Amino acid sequence: MAKVLIGMSGGVDSTVTTLMLKEEGYEVEGLYMKLHSKPGYHEIHQARAQKAADFVGIKLHVLDLQENFKKEVFQPFIDTYEKGETPNPCALCNREMKFGEMINFADKVGAEYLATGHYIKTDGEYFYQAEDDTKDQSYFLFYVDKKVLPRLLFPLGSRKKKDIKEIAASVKGLESFSSQAESSEICFVETTYTNLLKDYVQVDNPGDVLDKDGNVVGEHKGYMHYTIGKRKGFTVKGAHEPHFVLSIDPKKNQIVVGKKEDLECSSVVLDNLNMFNEEKEFDTTVKLRYRTKAVPCHVKIEDDRAYVTLKEGVFGVAIGQAAVFYSQDKLIGGGWITKV
Numbered sequence: 001m002a003k004v005l006i007g008m009s010g011g012v013d014s015t016v017t018t019l020m021l022k023e024e025g026y027e028v029e030g031l032y033m034k035l036h037s038k039p040g041y042h043e044i045h046q047a048r049a050q051k052a053a054d055f056v057g058i059k060l061h062v063l064d065l066q067e068n069f070k071k072e073v074f075q076p077f078i079d080t081y082e083k084g085e086t087p088n089p090c091a092l093c094n095r096e097m098k099f100g101e102m103i104n105f106a107d108k109v110g111a112e113y114l115a116t117g118h119y120i121k122t123d124g125e126y127f128y129q130a131e132d133d134t135k136d137q138s139y140f141l142f143y144v145d146k147k148v149l150p151r152l153l154f155p156l157g158s159r160k161k162k163d164i165k166e167i168a169a170s171v172k173g174l175e176s177f178s179s180q181a182e183s184s185e186i187c188f189v190e191t192t193y194t195n196l197l198k199d200y201v202q203v204d205n206p207g208d209v210l211d212k213d214g215n216v217v218g219e220h221k222g223y224m225h226y227t228i229g230k231r232k233g234f235t236v237k238g239a240h241e242p243h244f245v246l247s248i249d250p251k252k253n254q255i256v257v258g259k260k261e262d263l264e265c266s267s268v269v270l271d272n273l274n275m276f277n278e279e280k281e282f283d284t285t286v287k288l289r290y291r292t293k294a295v296p297c298h299v300k301i302e303d304d305r306a307y308v309t310l311k312e313g314v315f316g317v318a319i320g321q322a323a324v325f326y327s328q329d330k331l332i333g334g335g336w337i338t339k340v
């Protein structure tokens with residue numbers, strides 16, 4: 001039977017995935033990657049991964065990628081906030097670490113396949129949304145190099161999260177994995193992103209809040225406290241209705257605020273595209289942030305830029321975020337929002 005490398009984080013998903021692969025008869029080896037440098041984190045999670053590997057009876061490799069992660073994922077995260085934009089570190093991590101470095105490691109140990117506990121499906125050519133739509137992670141995988149797709153296995157793509165927890169709870173020796181707290185959306189953010197940023201950049205720096213016409217109407221705490229669509233944490237003199245952040249000017253340390261309807265966006269431009277097919281002009285649907293529904297759109301690709309016309313207005317679209325195209329449940333590509 002073929003050899004598969006499984007990314008083991010010490011969490012319930014990759015632990016149950018490992019068990020499934022082993023039961024299916026694959027020759028399985030595990031890999032724990034040290035990615036970010038959150039103090040005390042790896043001691044706990046590596047030990048959990050080791051416990052899972054020992055239970056299933058497989059070898060666990062450990063790879064220290066902290067320097068690499070810092071350069072490819074963490075620093076861009078800080079830089080994006082400094083530019084007044086909204087980052088998506090998970091999409092970068094998936095391309096560079098989980099389906100970049102891990103594929104290289106799979107080659108090293110002679111594994112034909114790479115598996116993870118992601119909730120997503122693939123047929124080797126495209127990604128598809130997971131069966132469990134509350135857990136679907138396809139949005140964060142749009143930037144993975146399509147060359148690696150034929151080698152990926154996602155046993156959880158057709159499963160429900162609650163069933164995975166039940167499996168862990170029912171296997172003697174793995175019960176503790178079923179009750180672990182769910183990991184936060186961004187693994188290296190412990191509390192809030194601003195708390196983390198404060199260790200690296202000057203976040204607290206009061207400045208002016210402007211209205212759409214450029215009048216100073218209030219004060220904010222420092223532009224990095226805000227992302228597009230945020231409605232709290234700044235003052236607006238005499239305001240009776242909620243105001244939302246419409247744009248951020250990092251150079252002037254100013255934010256522009258307005259009403260909900262001012263946030264509506266009808267087109268976006270994307271760069272750094274990652275398309276899974278060759279089409280240059282098409283109608284499809286696009287998701288402009290995680291946990292929102294995909295809206296119908298028209299796409300025209302020219303010189304590695306996608307010009308996307310939305311057929312329904314979308315609120316709170318932010319530069320720096322991913323725009324991911326879906327045809328029904330099939331992910332056909334995406335890019336990074338560079339202009340709204």
Ligand SMILES: Nc1ncnc2c1ncn2[C@@H]1O[C@H](COP(=O)(O)OP(=O)(O)OP(=O)(O)O)[C@@H](O)[C@H]1O
Nearest residue numbers: 007008009011012013014031032033116117118183
């Ligand atoms: N540090 C790591 N080392 C190796 N593989 C990892 C690591 N972190 C995540 N992975 C792999 O990527 C998958 C998805 O990671 P994600 O961070 O979304 O975790 P998750 O959905 O909470 O899964 P889990 O319950 O396995 O932690 C994991 O199931 C695992 O296969």
